[in-house]
Amino acid sequence: MNDTPKKPKKVLNKSKVKIPMREQDPKNRIMNFDEVPLGYNADEAHQEALRCIDCKNKPCVAGCPVGIDIPAFLTLVGQKDFEGALKKIKEKNFLPAICGRVCPQEDQCEMVCTLNKPNKGREPGGIGRVERFLGDYAVEHNLDIMPDIAPPTGKTVAVIGSGPAGLTAASDMIQKGHDVTVFEALHKPGGVLFYGIPQFRLPKEILLREISGLEKMGVKFVMNYPVGKAESLDSIRERFDVVFIATGAGLPWFLGIPGENLNGVYSANEFLTRVNLMGGYKFPDGSDTPVKKIKRIAVIGAGNTAMDSARTAKRLRPEVVYLVYRRSRLEMPARVEEIHHAEQEGIDFNLLHSPIEIIDDGKGAVGAILCQEMELGEPDDSGRRRPVPIEGKVREFAVDTVVIAIGQGPNPLLSADCPELERDDRKGTIVINDLMQTSFENVFAGGDIVTGGATVILAMGQGRVAADAMHRYLMTGDPSDPEGEHI
Amino acid sequence: MGNKIVYVKELAPLTKLFEIEVAHIAERGKAGQFIILRVNDEGERIPLTIANRNPAKGTITLVFQEVGKTTEMLGLLDVGDEIHDLAGPLGKATEIPSGKTVVCVGGGIGNAVVWPQVQALKAAGNKVIAILGARTKELLILEEEITALADVTIITTDDGSYGRKGMVTHALVDLIEEGEKIDEVITIGPVVMMKFVCKATEPYGIPTQASLNPLMVDGTGMCGACRVTVDGKTRFACVEGPEFNGHLVDFDELITRLAYYQPEEKSSLEAYHRCHMDETTDNPEHGE
Numbered sequence: 105m106n107d108t109p110k111k112p113k114k115v116l117n118k119s120k121v122k123i124p125m126r127e128q129d130p131k132n133r134i135m136n137f138d139e140v141p142l143g144y145n146a147d148e149a150h151q152e153a154l155r156c157i158d159c160k161n162k163p164c165v166a167g168c169p170v171g172i173d174i175p176a177f178l179t180l181v182g183q184k185d186f187e188g189a190l191k192k193i194k195e196k197n198f199l200p201a202i203c204g205r206v207c208p209q210e211d212q213c214e215m216v217c218t219l220n221k222p223n224k225g226r227e228p229g230g231i232g233r234v235e236r237f238l239g240d241y242a243v244e245h246n247l248d249i250m251p252d253i254a255p256p257t258g259k260t261v262a263v264i265g266s267g268p269a270g271l272t273a274a275s276d277m278i279q280k281g282h283d284v285t286v287f288e289a290l291h292k293p294g295g296v297l298f299y300g301i302p303q304f305r306l307p308k309e310i311l312l313r314e315i316s317g318l319e320k321m322g323v324k325f326v327m328n329y330p331v332g333k334a335e336s337l338d339s340i341r342e343r344f345d346v347v348f349i350a351t352g353a354g355l356p357w358f359l360g361i362p363g364e365n366l367n368g369v370y371s372a373n374e375f376l377t378r379v380n381l382m383g384g385y386k387f388p389d390g391s392d393t394p395v396k397k398i399k400r401i402a403v404i405g406a407g408n409t410a411m412d413s414a415r416t417a418k419r420l421r422p423e424v425v426y427l428v429y430r431r432s433r434l435e436m437p438a439r440v441e442e443i444h445h446a447e448q449e450g451i452d453f454n455l456l457h458s459p460i461e462i463i464d465d466g467k468g469a470v471g472a473i474l475c476q477e478m479e480l481g482e483p484d485d486s487g488r489r490r491p492v493p494i495e496g497k498v499r500e501f502a503v504d505t506v507v508i509a510i511g512q513g514p515n516p517l518l519s520a521d522c523p524e525l526e527r528d529d530r531k532g533t534i535v536i537n538d539l540m541q542t543s544f545e546n547v548f549a550g551g552d553i554v555t556g557g558a559t560v561i562l563a564m565g566q567g568r569v570a571a572d573a574m575h576r577y578l579m580t581g582d583p584s585d586p587e588g589e590h591i
Numbered sequence: 592m593g594n595k596i597v598y599v600k601e602l603a604p605l606t607k608l609f610e611i612e613v614a615h616i617a618e619r620g621k622a623g624q625f626i627i628l629r630v631n632d633e634g635e636r637i638p639l640t641i642a643n644r645n646p647a648k649g650t651i652t653l654v655f656q657e658v659g660k661t662t663e664m665l666g667l668l669d670v671g672d673e674i675h676d677l678a679g680p681l682g683k684a685t686e687i688p689s690g691k692t693v694v695c696v697g698g699g700i701g702n703a704v705v706w707p708q709v710q711a712l713k714a715a716g717n718k719v720i721a722i723l724g725a726r727t728k729e730l731l732i733l734e735e736e737i738t739a740l741a742d743v744t745i746i747t748t749d750d751g752s753y754g755r756k757g758m759v760t761h762a763l764v765d766l767i768e769e770g771e772k773i774d775e776v777i778t779i780g781p782v783v784m785m786k787f788v789c790k791a792t793e794p795y796g797i798p799t800q801a802s803l804n805p806l807m808v809d810g811t812g813m814c815g816a817c818r819v820t821v822d823g824k825t826r827f828a829c830v831e832g833p834e835f836n837g838h839l840v841d842f843d844e845l846i847t848r849l850a851y852y853q854p855e856e857k858s859s860l861e862a863y864h865r866c867h868m869d870e871t872t873d874n875p876e877h878g879e
């Protein structure tokens with residue numbers, strides 16, 4: 105099918121490629137923790153928005169997990185009505201400054217954009233970039249676009265976990281007139297957005313500003329409150345009319361190879377938490393949480409978490425940062441942009457290398473990591489070619505630090521305390537029905553705790569679906585009752 | 592913030608007891624559990640055991656030794672001050688038997704952890720023998736509180752300045768050799784001490800729980816900093832512990848892991864001391 109419109113609307117900017125985004129130069133940026141992409145200015149955003157041809161089927165809208173009316177907001181930017189565009193986005197997504205930065209757009213809205221014709225050298229509309237511009241524009245111009253808040257319903261909602269899923273549900277529920285309290289185990293809100301994704305990719309100030317917006321809307325935040333420990337889920341269930349669990353996938357996986365408990369071996373979560381949440385890059389002036397002086401480091405894995413770890417490590421100025429991954433480039437799960445940034449910053453990629461042992465330096469710390477070299481064999485069931493060891497080929501990397509970034513499982517803190525809550529025994533995820541309801545009638549769940557590690561926008565999308573179901577449940581007693589929508 | 596300090600007492604040099612208002616932890620905390628706190632917004636998260644609690648008053652008691660920057664800054668706080676962040680109760684509670692004879696072996700600051708254990712064990716109708724060790728008499732803490740609860744309390748000091756001279760392990764082995772029928776031993780203190788307590792009970796086949804104190808960051812199972820090896824398997828002490836079967840714990844690994852940041856901790860403390868001196872001379876550049 106040829107989905108290029110026969111008679112395109114008047115195309116205002118015929119550029120085949122996106123308006124480029126200015127970035128910090130790689131040589132400079134590895135010396136600081138400041139943001140790497142600098143964002144569009146008003147003119148650039150305007151020009152980029154004009155590339156959208158407002159095509160007939162608007163596939164981009166379905167490509168966005170929260171269904172933002174993308175052509176509508178781009179058209180408004182094309183008319184330089186930035187405030188109107190922002191309002192349009194906020195109907196569906198209250199964190200544009202964040203999603204514009206961290207969404208894997210190339211797999212979502214932009215992938216399906218009609219303009220996207222890589223074989224013809226044509227790039228999709230820069231949806232994420234314009235979205236980011238609008239989010240930042242709101243900050244710069246102090247536009248507090250407060251959504252309308254329905255009259256109080258007298259119903260109470262507890263949200264457990266303050267990552268993107270929890271924040272979205274909290275925002276939606278307060279707008280529907282309910283009384284919302286968010287409980288967070290750590291001392292700062294935001295989940296992975298705070299403790300995982302580094303400052304140079306998502307500045308903390310942006311996150312904290314978005315969260316203060318929620319506070320202004322009336323959402324109450326209780327920090328340092330690990331539910332299941334500080335209070336049982338049963339007690340929360342009694343105190344609140346409905347509960348949303350959004351505790352994320354915070355359980356780090358290790359490789360299970362010898363030497364993994366040597367000093368200098370970190371999970372990506374620990375490494376990133378020390379540096380991001382605890383500000384360890386400022387140690388000892390400005391933070392009391394130590395981060396070791398690293399000389400040579402290997403990061404294992406190739407997802408966003410691995411890229412974030414490698415790039416974070418680079419900014420601590422070691423001699424070398426190796427990235428070690430057992431499959432090939434094609435399978436690297438990280439966002440293309442992040443891989444590109446990592447390469448620009450001089451991360452040394454070692455693909456088709458599978459770690460087999462971490463070697464002691466003789467003092468109980470890491471001395472080296474031993475890897476089996478791999479090659480691509482026959483395709484497996486998923487059609488991907490499986491890596492198989494090359495007989496007799498092992499390679500040793502001399503390093504003093506190893507970061508394991510091979511993924512996370514569901515956070516077990518809450519479910520460990522409440523065995524009656526139904527879980528998938530194998531994956532550890534909380535089981536929900538298609539209305540996001542758990543085995544307890546007044547408890548819903550969403551985000552990484554039900555999907556396993558996924559993305560920010562998917563977690564937000566689930567927060568929204570759950571909020572709608574919880575609202576129907578509160579108003580009619582039935583989460584699927586469409587009547588509930590109109591109350 | 593909350594977390595108001597309502598009572599402060601110096602138990603020994605560099606060792607303080609704080610009573611703090613945190614109603615939900617006072618209500619739910621159990622023997623063996625701990626909290627994690629931060630002193631200020633740049634502060635490190637450090638774990639401290641819940642040494643006592645008073646649900647009626649809504650307070651918990653912490654006993655800590657000033658060994659580094661965070662505990663020193665904590666020691667500067669006084670009645671009426673609030674602790675910036677305080678989360679808990681974390682970790683698993685001690686499994687408390689009933690109708691058994693249990694020996695609690697504490698050393699140094701570990702006696703602060705023994706205190707709630709003895710309370711819980713007595714409440715469940717056990718015979719409790721407490722062996723409390725210290726380097727020297729003036730460092731012995733909570734003697735009165737524990738003696739008042741335990742059936743028998745034996746004190747040891749390394750230098751013989753008080754109680755029996757020698758190590759807690761000697762007192763323990765003597766007790767066993769004298770024919771005391773011991774069902775279980777719980778030990779809390781310096782890692783080396785715990786290691787030797789476990790070695791001492793192993794030949795007699797007496798089940799021994801050791802309360803481990805690895806470095807921690809979040810305390811909620813999210814980072815793995817607290818990993819310890821028990822029976823050849825990696826366990827996260829903050830959520831699966833802190834108590835484990837002492838006969839299966841790899842203590843040497845724990846000792847090595849605990850020492851990893853020593854140079855950094857030391858430099859941080861030195862920088863803090865320097866900064867403090869500057870403050871008194873009113874140097875505006877070091878205002879923070």
Ligand SMILES: Cc1cc2nc3c(=O)[nH]c(=O)nc-3n(C[C@H](O)[C@H](O)[C@H](O)COP(=O)(O)OP(=O)(O)OC[C@H]3O[C@@H](n4cnc5c(N)ncnc54)[C@H](O)[C@@H]3O)c2cc1C
Pocket residue numbers: 206207208264265266267268269270287288289290293294295296297300301329330331332350351352353354376408409410412439515517518550551552553557558559560561563
């Ligand atoms: C390093 C890293 C980089 C990533 N980069 C990207 C990216 O570029 N783009 C993208 O789309 N996705 C990315 N992801 C994935 C994305 O961040 C997650 O999918 C998303 O944050 C999940 O949101 P959530 O709300 O489900 O959970 P989380 O963000 O994990 O938040 C859960 C929160 O719940 C709290 N909590 C847990 N248990 C309890 C309890 N018992 N009581 C109270 N609070 C509790 C936790 O402390 C945490 O704050 C990345 C993930 C990581 C780790």
Ligand SMILES: Cc1cc2nc3c(=O)[nH]c(=O)nc-3n(C[C@H](O)[C@H](O)[C@H](O)COP(=O)(O)OP(=O)(O)OC[C@H]3O[C@@H](n4cnc5c(N)ncnc54)[C@H](O)[C@@H]3O)c2cc1C
Pocket residue numbers: 625635637638639640641654655656657658659660661662663700703704803804805806807833849850852853856857860
């Ligand atoms: C579950 C648990 C319960 C604890 N309960 C108590 C308690 O009730 N009272 C108390 O005084 N302490 C307790 N600790 C130890 C306490 O957490 C440390 O003393 C504290 O973190 C030191 O912080 P700092 O910044 O003052 O010192 P740092 O500068 O971090 O360290 C100073 C020195 O202490 C050593 N050290 C650091 N952390 C530990 C640790 N976890 N164990 C042993 N040595 C350490 C360092 O290697 C260094 O030599 C407990 C630890 C754990 C894990």
Ligand code: SF4
Pocket residue numbers: 167168169170171172174197203204207208209212213214231232235561
């Ligand atoms: S939220 Fe993400 S997927 Fe949706 S339009 Fe924005 S960048 Fe695209």
Ligand code: SF4
Pocket residue numbers: 155156157158159160162163164165174175216217218219229231
């Ligand atoms: S962004 Fe792309 S898919 Fe969406 S309306 Fe514009 S041209 Fe069509």
Ligand code: FES
Pocket residue numbers: 806807808809810811812813814815816817818827828829830
């Ligand atoms: S302290 Fe982070 S997992 Fe235990």
